[in-house]
Amino acid sequence: MKGERTNRLRVATLWLSGCSGCHMSLLDTDEFLLKLAEAIDLVHSPLADAPKFPSGVDLVLIEGGVGTEHDLERALLARSRSRQVVSLGDCAITGNVPALRNPLDREAIIREVYGVAWQPERLPALLPAVLPLHRVIAVDLFIPGCPPEPERIRTVLTAIIRGEAPQLPQEMLSFG
Amino acid sequence: MPALTLTIDGRLVSSRAGETLLQVIRGNGIDLPTLCYLEGLSPRGGCRLCMVEVAGREKPQAACVTPAEEGMVVTTGSERLQRYRRQIVELLLAERNHTCSVCVVNGQCELQSLAARFGIDHVRYAYLSPRLPLDASHQRFGMDPGRCVLCARCVRTCDEVEGAHTLDLRGRGVRSCISIDLNEPWGRSETCTTCGKCVQSCPTGALFEKWTARGEKVRAPELIPRILAWRETHER
Ligand code: SF4
Ligand code: SF4
Ligand code: SF4
Ligand code: FES
Numbered sequence: 001m002k003g004e005r006t007n008r009l010r011v012a013t014l015w016l017s018g019c020s021g022c023h024m025s026l027l028d029t030d031e032f033l034l035k036l037a038e039a040i041d042l043v044h045s046p047l048a049d050a051p052k053f054p055s056g057v058d059l060v061l062i063e064g065g066v067g068t069e070h071d072l073e074r075a076l077l078a079r080s081r082s083r084q085v086v087s088l089g090d091c092a093i094t095g096n097v098p099a100l101r102n103p104l105d106r107e108a109i110i111r112e113v114y115g116v117a118w119q120p121e122r123l124p125a126l127l128p129a130v131l132p133l134h135r136v137i138a139v140d141l142f143i144p145g146c147p148p149e150p151e152r153i154r155t156v157l158t159a160i161i162r163g164e165a166p167q168l169p170q171e172m173l174s175f176g
Numbered sequence: 177m178p179a180l181t182l183t184i185d186g187r188l189v190s191s192r193a194g195e196t197l198l199q200v201i202r203g204n205g206i207d208l209p210t211l212c213y214l215e216g217l218s219p220r221g222g223c224r225l226c227m228v229e230v231a232g233r234e235k236p237q238a239a240c241v242t243p244a245e246e247g248m249v250v251t252t253g254s255e256r257l258q259r260y261r262r263q264i265v266e267l268l269l270a271e272r273n274h275t276c277s278v279c280v281v282n283g284q285c286e287l288q289s290l291a292a293r294f295g296i297d298h299v300r301y302a303y304l305s306p307r308l309p310l311d312a313s314h315q316r317f318g319m320d321p322g323r324c325v326l327c328a329r330c331v332r333t334c335d336e337v338e339g340a341h342t343l344d345l346r347g348r349g350v351r352s353c354i355s356i357d358l359n360e361p362w363g364r365s366e367t368c369t370t371c372g373k374c375v376q377s378c379p380t381g382a383l384f385e386k387w388t389a390r391g392e393k394v395r396a397p398e399l400i401p402r403i404l405a406w407r408e409t410h411e412r
Contacts, residue, residue, distance in 0.1 A: 087298065090276070090277055093297070093298045094269075094274075094275075094298070094299065094303075095303065096275055096277055097275065097277060097278065099275070099303070099305070100273075100275060100278075102273075102303070102305035103273060103305045103306060103307035103308070103322075104307070129305060132298065132299070132303075134298055134300075135302065139298070142297035142298045143297075144297055144298075146276070146277030168297065170292050170293060170295070171292070173291075173292040173295065173296070173297055174276070174283075174288055174289065174291070174292040175274075175276040175277070175288060175291065175292075176276025176277045176279065176282040176283065176285075176288060
């Protein structure tokens with residue numbers, strides 16, 4: 001029934017400046033997806049047909065660095081509507097591959113990539129540097145890796161579903 | 177040789193005079209973290225990861241350059257030391273351009289594994305993202321200063337093991353860089369013998385064999401002490 005209150009977690013995922021590999025890794029958790037489907041409602045995600053970021057979200061997993069003004073707006077909105085924010089993967093945590101542009105000149109890169117065909121109004125404006133998510137909003141949990149191994153995602157989500165505090169062991173912490 | 181008695185983490189241990197605290201601590205099975213230390217090279221005391229607390233001394237001491245003394249009371253893993261070590265590694269990661277996912281030494285890097293060991297799942301400091309061009313002019317080796325931690329293991333290896341002293345440090349503080357000869361491109365160096373020992377001593381992906389891709393750098397830092405030990409027995 002619409003509007004029915006359940007004890008299922010309201011989970012969202014967001015895709016900022018990243019390659020979608022972290023989302024692929026989430027899908028690679030195999031049979032855990034079935035458990036997940038029982039325990040959560042996916043209320044907003046590139047994997048779900050729900051275009052607006054809703055309010056009252058329990059948990060949002062965010063992939064990608066904050067590289068554009070559009071990324072920044074979405075990160076701020078997600079934070080304001082979610083109880084817990086997870087940085088999913090190295091791009092969200094360190095800037096990683098999108099941040100390879102940070103030491104370089106932004107305008108020169110745009111010219112190099114788009115040449116004369118560049119139409120600024122068609123693209124979200126690039127921020128001066130790609131920032132880690134925790135530099136623009138408060139982040140509660142971090143799942144490092146490029147992409148984070150499915151096991152890491154499973155470990156964190158299992159704990160959250162059980163209402164425990166997730167703690168990744170040392171061997172699941174490395175960047176890269 | 178006279179024996180000394182020390183207390184390390186509450187345990188009485190003995191050591192020989194002339195040993196450093198690092199030797200005594202590791203000799204007793206405690207895995208003290210290090211980065212700029214490489215067995216066989218002269219100790220540098222640069223990275224400060226090996227620091228320990230010595231009773232009666234206010235500041236933490238770098239164990240790799242502190243001689244063991246009779247009666248010392250040493251703590252290796254206090255909450256304060258762990259906090260400092262974590263900060264050091266976070267600052268190293270923030271200081272240059274560490275993109276592990278595309279790095280030649282991904283999965284075998286000493287800096288990367290120290291970060292995981294200290295529970296670093298994000299860096300609290302702003303990344304400096306310096307613009308540091310890569311030197312790919314050498315026929316066999318490349319240097320990416322963006323991954324350098326300024327440990328000077330390569331400098332000491334080139335000087336003390338190979339005897340070429342091609343490499344040195346220039347600049348100050350975070351702007352320091354490894355320089356080759358009198359700041360030449362590596363490929364134009366007249367002193368480099370192309371021995372590759374610097375590449376083996378490097379704890380990170382800053383020095384690498386060309387034509388290696390993500391995670392493909394083959395590391396053998398134990399080569400350096402092995403060469404030195406071999407010389408000890410054969411050149412006398
Ligand atoms: S040297 Fe390479 S693997 Fe090591 S921390 Fe830097 S980017 Fe990561
Ligand atoms: S290859 Fe050998 S000689 Fe050349 S810089 Fe490295 S250690 Fe020195
Ligand atoms: S190039 Fe490697 S060995 Fe040399 S100072 Fe930098 S990190 Fe250390
Ligand atoms: S290992 Fe002792 S200061 Fe670096």
